[in-house]
Amino acid sequence: MHLQRALVASLVLVTTCSMAACSAIGGSDEPTANETTGQIKDVVLVTHDSFALPKGLIKKFEKDTGYHLVVRQNGDAGELTNKLVLTTNSPLGDVSFGVDNTFASRALDNHVFEAYDGTLPAGADAYRLEGSDQVVPIDTASVCVNVDTAWYAAHQQTPPQTLDDLADPAYHDQLVVEGAPTSSTGFAFLLATIAAKGDGWQDYWTRLMANGTKVDAGWEDAYYVDFTGGGGKAATRPIVVSYDSSPAFTIDQASGKSTTKALLDTCFRQTEYAGILAGADNPAGAKAVIDFLLSPQVQAALPESMYVFPVADGTPLPAEWAKWAVQPTSTLDVSAADIDANRDDWLNDWTDVITK
Amino acid sequence: MPTVTTGSTTGRTSSRSEPALSTTRRWGTLAGLAIGPVLVLSVFFLLPVGGMLARGFWPHGRFDLGGALETLARPRVHRVVWFTLWSSTVATVVTVLLGVPTAYVLHRLRFPGAALLRSAMLVPFVLPTVVVGVAFLQLIAAGGPLGGLHLEATPTAIIAALVFFNVAVVVRAVGSSWDAVDPRPGQAAAALGAGPLRVFWTVTLPTLRPAIVAAASVVFLFCATAFGIVLMLGQLRYATVETEIYQRTTRLLDLPGAAALSILQLLTVTALLLLAQRTGASRISSSGTTTPPRRPRRTDVPAVAVTALVLALLALPLGSLVLASVRDGDRWTLANYRLLTSTGGKNALLVPVTEALANSLRTAVDATWMALLLGLMVSIVVTRRSHGRAERRVKAGLDGFFMLPLGVSAVTLGFGFLITLDRPPLALRDSPLLVPIAQALVALPLVVRTIAPALAGIDDRLRQAAASLGAAPWRAALTVDLPVVIRPLLAAAGFAFATSLGEFGATSFLARDEHPTVPIVIYRLISHPGEHNYGMALAAAVVLAVATALVMLVVDRLRTARVGAW
Numbered sequence: 001m002h003l004q005r006a007l008v009a010s011l012v013l014v015t016t017c018s019m020a021a022c023s024a025i026g027g028s029d030e031p032t033a034n035e036t037t038g039q040i041k042d043v044v045l046v047t048h049d050s051f052a053l054p055k056g057l058i059k060k061f062e063k064d065t066g067y068h069l070v071v072r073q074n075g076d077a078g079e080l081t082n083k084l085v086l087t088t089n090s091p092l093g094d095v096s097f098g099v100d101n102t103f104a105s106r107a108l109d110n111h112v113f114e115a116y117d118g119t120l121p122a123g124a125d126a127y128r129l130e131g132s133d134q135v136v137p138i139d140t141a142s143v144c145v146n147v148d149t150a151w152y153a154a155h156q157q158t159p160p161q162t163l164d165d166l167a168d169p170a171y172h173d174q175l176v177v178e179g180a181p182t183s184s185t186g187f188a189f190l191l192a193t194i195a196a197k198g199d200g201w202q203d204y205w206t207r208l209m210a211n212g213t214k215v216d217a218g219w220e221d222a223y224y225v226d227f228t229g230g231g232g233k234a235a236t237r238p239i240v241v242s243y244d245s246s247p248a249f250t251i252d253q254a255s256g257k258s259t260t261k262a263l264l265d266t267c268f269r270q271t272e273y274a275g276i277l278a279g280a281d282n283p284a285g286a287k288a289v290i291d292f293l294l295s296p297q298v299q300a301a302l303p304e305s306m307y308v309f310p311v312a313d314g315t316p317l318p319a320e321w322a323k324w325a326v327q328p329t330s331t332l333d334v335s336a337a338d339i340d341a342n343r344d345d346w347l348n349d350w351t352d353v354i355t356k
Numbered sequence: 357m358p359t360v361t362t363g364s365t366t367g368r369t370s371s372r373s374e375p376a377l378s379t380t381r382r383w384g385t386l387a388g389l390a391i392g393p394v395l396v397l398s399v400f401f402l403l404p405v406g407g408m409l410a411r412g413f414w415p416h417g418r419f420d421l422g423g424a425l426e427t428l429a430r431p432r433v434h435r436v437v438w439f440t441l442w443s444s445t446v447a448t449v450v451t452v453l454l455g456v457p458t459a460y461v462l463h464r465l466r467f468p469g470a471a472l473l474r475s476a477m478l479v480p481f482v483l484p485t486v487v488v489g490v491a492f493l494q495l496i497a498a499g500g501p502l503g504g505l506h507l508e509a510t511p512t513a514i515i516a517a518l519v520f521f522n523v524a525v526v527v528r529a530v531g532s533s534w535d536a537v538d539p540r541p542g543q544a545a546a547a548l549g550a551g552p553l554r555v556f557w558t559v560t561l562p563t564l565r566p567a568i569v570a571a572a573s574v575v576f577l578f579c580a581t582a583f584g585i586v587l588m589l590g591q592l593r594y595a596t597v598e599t600e601i602y603q604r605t606t607r608l609l610d611l612p613g614a615a616a617l618s619i620l621q622l623l624t625v626t627a628l629l630l631l632a633q634r635t636g637a638s639r640i641s642s643s644g645t646t647t648p649p650r651r652p653r654r655t656d657v658p659a660v661a662v663t664a665l666v667l668a669l670l671a672l673p674l675g676s677l678v679l680a681s682v683r684d685g686d687r688w689t690l691a692n693y694r695l696l697t698s699t700g701g702k703n704a705l706l707v708p709v710t711e712a713l714a715n716s717l718r719t720a721v722d723a724t725w726m727a728l729l730l731g732l733m734v735s736i737v738v739t740r741r742s743h744g745r746a747e748r749r750v751k752a753g754l755d756g757f758f759m760l761p762l763g764v765s766a767v768t769l770g771f772g773f774l775i776t777l778d779r780p781p782l783a784l785r786d787s788p789l790l791v792p793i794a795q796a797l798v799a800l801p802l803v804v805r806t807i808a809p810a811l812a813g814i815d816d817r818l819r820q821a822a823a824s825l826g827a828a829p830w831r832a833a834l835t836v837d838l839p840v841v842i843r844p845l846l847a848a849a850g851f852a853f854a855t856s857l858g859e860f861g862a863t864s865f866l867a868r869d870e871h872p873t874v875p876i877v878i879y880r881l882i883s884h885p886g887e888h889n890y891g892m893a894l895a896a897a898v899v900l901a902v903a904t905a906l907v908m909l910v911v912d913r914l915r916t917a918r919v920g921a922w
Contacts, residue, residue, distance in 0.1 A: 049880055072786075075864070079606040083774055086411070090778040106609065179592040181603050217587035220486060220882050224890055225493040231685075231890070234493075234500030307884060344608050351432075355593055 043067040043285030044093030048080045052305045061292045067285045076184055077103055085110040095286035097138060097274040097293060104129050104273060105336040113275035118287060121294055123313030127271045129336060135273035138293045139308040142267040142328050143188035146246050148229035148238040150259035162265050163196055166208060173212035175239040176226040178219055180350045185219045189241045190350055192268035195332035205353045215354050229260040245307050248325040258324040269331040389737045390754055393730045400793055401761050404772025412615020423612025440596040443511055444579035447518035451575050455526025457662040463531035465656060466649040475908030479901045480670055481524045482858030484875040486882055487897040489588035491673040492517055509591040517585045522575045523666055529806050532847040533567035536810055536840060552655045570805035573632040577762040597621055601765045618768050625763030629756040681894035692895035695888055709877055709896045716857055716873040722792035723799060723856035724849055731803030731848060734758050739811040758804055761797045770865025794862040799852035806848040810841050850911040857904055874900045
């Protein structure tokens with residue numbers, strides 16, 4: 001009796017498994033275009049986890065060029081760069097987007113990219129990586145200190161303005177930052193302080209820590225848990241390290257105004273590049289993808305798809321961005337070569353300072 | 357190995373007349389069953405990890421241990437190793453201490469809602485680290501409900517979270533073994549005057565020991581390789597070997613250092629497995645008999661109290677998560693759930709969350725049958741009665757071999773896939789099968805650890821009796837093994853399914869982007885600024901949790917439907 005039931009149970013299990021297995025393996029194996037027609041060629045874009053574009057634009061690209069775009073996301077910018085470096089003798093695809101100025105020189109030193117000879121839209125040249133025709137700027141965003149202006153209004157205090165203000169006892173226990181080794185946002189902020197303070201950056205961080213600065217692992221816990229402008233119920237800190245575009249996402253429904261603002265004297269600029277991968281199967285397709293990323297339609301879609309600013313001049317911004325996402329006019333910069341040469345030391349020294 | 361036969365059959369009655377032939381056949385069967393799983397593990401684990409280690413130890417094409425040794429000599433690395441060891445040990449001990457009484461209450465006592473609680477227990481196991489991390493942080497932050505406990509950036513917070521994630525492993529593995537424990541020795545002891553505690557201590561506990569040790573070793577490996585949660589709750593004051601490897605591989609491209617740490621991980625895992633084998637290897641016979649769960653008594657109060665504590669630990673972060681997913685400022689709303697059919701606020705995602713859920717379920721089905729198939733083969737191999745030391749050693753070695761994926765960094769494995777499975781005949785790095793296979797490998801140790809103790813508990817004499825009564829081997833397996841193994845098998849299926857649904861580490865390195873799973877989508881939503889992204893991530897996490905609980909409920913139904921028949 002019980003054996004029969006056991007048999008039935010296992011039979012049910014096995015049948016469901018095998019049935020669903022067919023659907024699963026079959027279902028996830030999308031026939032690629034060249035399998036179905038034998039004509040259309042794949043072009044493989046290797047990118048980071050933040051990559052997103054409206055489906056319509058991608059469809060249009062495929063229709064216009066005749067290529068089938070395959071997107072492979074590979075972690076954050078650091079992970080992506082290291083994967084590209086480790087696979088130079090059998091590249092992961094044809095073209096890459098997402099290596100930024102904090103990792104670019106590592107990619108260039110390891111000959112990840114081939115030269116791109118297309119023309120850049122007006123304005124994009126300003127974002128070029130010095131001395132390189134291999135990486136093409138696609139978008140830019142700055143990491144800036146953000147303050148919760150609504151909180152300061154409610155507490156009748158003047159918000160801080162500069163990096164030095166953050167170490168002022170008046171703002172004790174108010175700042176939350178991301179860890180430089182664990183978060184690219186946190187690393188960008190560390191670079192901003194290095195650019196501003198030079199050799200004195202460790203002293204500056206000692207003062208920040210003495211002033212009650214909290215260090216979180218990532219942007220999401222800093223912004224959503226600890227930053228009073230991020231909606232967290234337990235939040236107590238009105239200053240956070242985030243982006244110049246962040247104020248566009250904190251619009252108060254009632255007043256129509258943003259409740260936060262970015263401090264434009266505290267910013268480090270991140271630029272993301274695309275490049276044709278050396279040894280690509282489909283270099284022509286790779287070039288087409290870069291042209292596509294620089295096209296007016298994609299440039300205009302960047303803010304709402306990936307929360308970054310376009311590099312092409314004259315690209316219209318979404319209304320909320322135009323009003324509330326203010327870009328810094330000058331930024332605290334460190335050269336790509338310096339970053340790559342010192343990354344290990346800076347991260348070690350930073351960790352020593354904050355765990356003291 | 358001719359010596360095997362001589363020292364083997366120690367006076368036990370054997371139906372085999374020609375030892376030499378049966379030895380050959382035995383080794384043949386063993387090899388036949390083992391070859392499949394061994395091959396899979398070699399291609400999808402040894403090769404990639406070996407590839408990364410090789411890059412680390414041969415940095416410029418020449419063998420050079422300098423970088424590796426330099427890493428191991430750093431004081432910071434010593435601190436990291438020490439923290440990993442002690443925090444995982446404490447978390448494992450706490451998980452077992454809380455898990456065993458909870459297993460008893462949820463599996464051996466009859467009360468309304470027990471089945472629901474049993475399936476809900478597995479929910480934390482599948483939730484993405486980043487969501488749970490945020491939920492925990494909101495509870496313990498200075499302004500949060502538990503702010504008064506000052507748990508921020510403490511080892512206590514990390515350990516509490518590790519227990520949260522892993523208690524289900526103990527409850528499920530131990531609980532399903534408990535269901536299969538032969539009640540008669542306990543009843544005999546009670547009839548002879550032993551109190552309930554004494555019966556537990558002298559009869560039940562020794563019977564459960566293999567299951568407890570097995571679950572504990574899995575939990576230890578999960579804790580020791582925990583990654584995101586340590587970073588989030590430790591707020592960078594605490595780092596583990598896993599976080600170091602991640603940083604060296606993805607940030608610094610210090611492959612020699614990462615390889616040195618990976619070797620350290622492998623050695624620790626091996627040492628742990630040897631220890632577990634020493635303490636856990638006991639075979640107490642259990643037949644297919646079992647007693648149905650009974651009503652709680654006064655003596656069950658302590659166990660019920662522990663269970664209540666565990667449930668509170670699980671419910672607090674989960675509750676706050678659910679609550680936050682239906683709130684927008686001060687309003688109640690289901691907007692976050694409605695958005696799940698879209699691609700995020702403004703195309704934040706490549707596919708809607710609903711599609712990701714379908715991907716997740718499909719992948720989980722594949723991963724489950726793969727894990728069960730491999731797991732069953734491995735379990736049969738490692739539990740078959742050994743004839744002699746060599747055979748026993750080989751089996752113990754195999755058993756440990758399949759635990760290795762749990763103890764090795766997902767980063768190392770993920771990068772390894774890219775650099776080793778890149779050309780024919782193993783041009784697999786873009787294959788859609790990679791994701792379910794990787795998940796099956798992660799689930800495999802859990803499956804083996806759930807099935808093997810039950811198989812090991814079967815008295816070999818029953819099989820011999822069946823054989824001498826003329827039953828063919830398949831018939832003996834059907835009548836002797838299957839009734840005992842069916843419950844743990846279903847429990848294992850549930851485990852494998854849940855593992856696959858929640859797996860993030862390996863999946864995030866492998867998932868093809870047109871087919872992301874839910875944890876991947878949640879991660880993408882929560883880690884990027886955007887109007888509704890945070891709310892959608894929470895809603896998606898709740899949907900994942902509910903889907904998991906439902907699946908577990910169905911599996912449990914299958915598992916317990918037959919209790920009355922016994």
